[in-house]
Amino acid sequence: xxEVSGLSKTYGDVHAVRELSFRVxxxxxxxxxxxxxxxxxxxxRIIAGFIAPTAxxxxxxxxxxxxxxxxxRRALGYLPEGAPxxxxxxxxSFLRFIADVRGLAGEHRTRRIDDTVARLGLGPVLDQxxxxxxxxxxxxxxxAQAILHDPPxxxxxxxxxxxxxxxxxxxxxxxxxxxxxxxIVISTHILEEVDAVCTRAIIIAAGRLxxxxxxxxxxxxxxxxxxxxxxxxxxxxxxRIEAALRExxxxxxxxxxxxxxxxxxxxxxxxxxxxxxxxxxxREGWSLNELxxxxxxxxxxxxxxxxxxxxx
Amino acid sequence: MNGxxxxxxxxxxxxxxxxxxxxxxVIFLLLAGSFTFSLGGFYERGQADLAPFFGFLPWxxxxxxxxxxxxxxxxxxxxxxxxxxxxxxxxPGAAVAxxxxxxxxxxGLALALTFPIWITVNYLGSPDNGAIVAxxxxxxxxxxxxxxxxxxxxxxxxxxxxAFILTVVVCFLLLLAGFPLVLDAFRxxxxxxxxxxxxxxSFLTHFQAISKGVxxxxxxxxxxxxxxxxxxxxxxxxxxRKAD
Ligand SMILES: Nc1ncnc2c1ncn2[C@@H]1O[C@H](COP(=O)(O)OP(=O)(O)OP(=O)(O)O)[C@@H](O)[C@H]1O
Ligand SMILES: [Mg+2]
Numbered sequence: 001x002x003e004v005s006g007l008s009k010t011y012g013d014v015h016a017v018r019e020l021s022f023r024v025x026x027x028x029x030x031x032x033x034x035x036x037x038x039x040x041x042x043x044x045r046i047i048a049g050f051i052a053p054t055a056x057x058x059x060x061x062x063x064x065x066x067x068x069x070x071x072x073r074r075a076l077g078y079l080p081e082g083a084p085x086x087x088x089x090x091x092x093s094f095l096r097f098i099a100d101v102r103g104l105a106g107e108h109r110t111r112r113i114d115d116t117v118a119r120l121g122l123g124p125v126l127d128q129x130x131x132x133x134x135x136x137x138x139x140x141x142x143x144a145q146a147i148l149h150d151p152p153x154x155x156x157x158x159x160x161x162x163x164x165x166x167x168x169x170x171x172x173x174x175x176x177x178x179x180x181x182x183x184i185v186i187s188t189h190i191l192e193e194v195d196a197v198c199t200r201a202i203i204i205a206a207g208r209l210x211x212x213x214x215x216x217x218x219x220x221x222x223x224x225x226x227x228x229x230x231x232x233x234x235x236x237x238x239x240r241i242e243a244a245l246r247e248x249x250x251x252x253x254x255x256x257x258x259x260x261x262x263x264x265x266x267x268x269x270x271x272x273x274x275x276x277x278x279x280x281x282x283r284e285g286w287s288l289n290e291l292x293x294x295x296x297x298x299x300x301x302x303x304x305x306x307x308x309x310x311x312x
Numbered sequence: 313m314n315g316x317x318x319x320x321x322x323x324x325x326x327x328x329x330x331x332x333x334x335x336x337x338v339i340f341l342l343l344a345g346s347f348t349f350s351l352g353g354f355y356e357r358g359q360a361d362l363a364p365f366f367g368f369l370p371w372x373x374x375x376x377x378x379x380x381x382x383x384x385x386x387x388x389x390x391x392x393x394x395x396x397x398x399x400x401x402x403x404p405g406a407a408v409a410x411x412x413x414x415x416x417x418x419x420g421l422a423l424a425l426t427f428p429i430w431i432t433v434n435y436l437g438s439p440d441n442g443a444i445v446a447x448x449x450x451x452x453x454x455x456x457x458x459x460x461x462x463x464x465x466x467x468x469x470x471x472x473x474x475a476f477i478l479t480v481v482v483c484f485l486l487l488l489a490g491f492p493l494v495l496d497a498f499r500x501x502x503x504x505x506x507x508x509x510x511x512x513x514s515f516l517t518h519f520q521a522i523s524k525g526v527x528x529x530x531x532x533x534x535x536x537x538x539x540x541x542x543x544x545x546x547x548x549x550x551x552x553r554k555a556d
Contacts (some may be wrong), residue, residue, distance in 0.1 A: 084392035
């Protein structure tokens with residue numbers, strides 16, 4: 001469990017974090033979103049006890065990070081931004097070091113190291129110095145360090161940054177797999193990650209909390225929520241179909257879709273025009289390549305929320 | 313204080329992971345040797361002791377120990393690994409002590425490698441080996457003092473160069489605190505008691521006392537307390553930088 005309340009951090013006259021409060025419980029995977037410089041890493045550093053807040057408190061598993069720093073740190077696995085480590089070490093010596101500092105011993109230590117190495121596919125590079133590893137492997141070494149002691153609380157700052165699509169997939173699967181019973185916070189700039197792994201998302205900008213909701217509820221704030229996107233087989237039909245769509249009850253507007261040749265019919269708030277549109281298409285005998293319902297676009301919600309500074 | 317052991321071992325291994333350690337040791341041995349044998353008039357003096365060696369060592373350490381100390385914390389801050397180290401469940405004091413001890417072990421190793429000088433003097437004459445042991449102990453204590461100063465100043469900056477220069481300056485002042493060069497700056501306006509206090513801070517006075525073979529508990533305590541004070545200051549600096 002992570003509890004953050006009234007957290008503020010100023011650097012000179014830069015307000016990196018302003019009166020941020022939120023609570024993440026066991027079993028939740030919180031996506032921490034915000035534009036560059038929003039204050040995500042600053043918040044995570046405070047939770048990890050690396051920097052002290054100007055005001056407010058943070059607690060990990062009920063341990064205040066300022067008053068009981070050691071207890072809080074023992075409960076936490078933390079991946080700092082950029083996955084720093086010691087370049088001259090090998091992943092093997094690095095993980096052994098972390099295990100020793102964290103007090104893992106004997107059989108348990110060996111098992112945890114082997115298990116973590118297997119989970120993150122570090123086997124082939126175990127004895128290569130970290131400075132010679134590719135960016136993705138460095139990130140995996142950082143992740144390995146964070147999960148080594150199987151902590152109940154995980155704070156991961158951009159865990160999939162620099163990973164190839166396969167590894168992104170692996171790491172997301174890993175996070176989902178570890179999730180039961182754990183409290184996990186990840187920051188990311190990849191919005192599809194929110195859909196893929198998070199049970200909840202927070203959007204901050206300029207240090208302020210702007211949205212705190214489930215991915216589905218955030219998508220529902222999109223103007224594309226319940227919109228219908230279709231693609232006529234023949235470009236010549238496009239104008240006729242567009243005109244017909246405008247007349248459908250529950251359609252607020254029609255605009256070109258994301259890809260050429262697509263049309264997107266936006267729903268009026270609360271309406272679900274898909275059924276009406278597909279019935280119309282059948283009746284009129286439209287020839288379509290595509291007809292689908294949109295859940296809403298997170299990137300568009302993200303832009304709207306962070307640009308206006310208030311929730312839409 | 314859990315964590316001291318692993319951090320100490322990691323640090324010590326990191327010295328030898330790059331050629332830097334070997335370069336340092338070679339330079340140290342070359343300078344120590346040439347100072348002792350040629351500049352120090354080791355043979356001409358006709359005395360079986362290591363006085364020339366221990367006479368030059370403080371000046372050698374004035375530059376070489378800050379070179380070891382500068383990377384202690386500044387490098388971790390620059391590379392970002394400090395964020396990993398200080399968010400592990402270890403007391404800041406344990407991390408400070410472990411890094412210090414690793415650095416001191418490294419310097420002690422370089423010092424131990426000057427043993428051929430000792431063998432030479434035993435071969436040529438019959439020196440007071442007790443005094444030589446005291447001299448080595450005093451050297452290690454003095455190196456510890458410089459290293460602790462360097463640890464604190466290294467924690468205060470992310471630039472190794474700045475850490476190095478500041479450490480050399482502070483160590484120089486501490487070395488010569490009992491000598492006219494430093495005392496003259498205070499003479500005239502500071503009370504005599506203050507002058508005495510400053511003079512008693514001199515590394516060189518305490519070191520020379522030990523290296524003559526007089527193991528006075530007060531001299532040892534002086535170095536022990538200086539080291540403890542600067543290491544404690546290191547933890548305070550780390551704590552302060554959290555709230556930056
Ligand atoms: N040590 C520091 N000194 C001064 N300003 C800082 C410091 N660290 C962060 N800031 C400022 O605080 C603000 C928040 O930074 P932070 O790193 O938390 O952003 P972020 O949300 O993690 O951004 P990104 O997505 O780019 O990682 C920024 O304006 C940044 O310039
Ligand atoms: Mg960041």
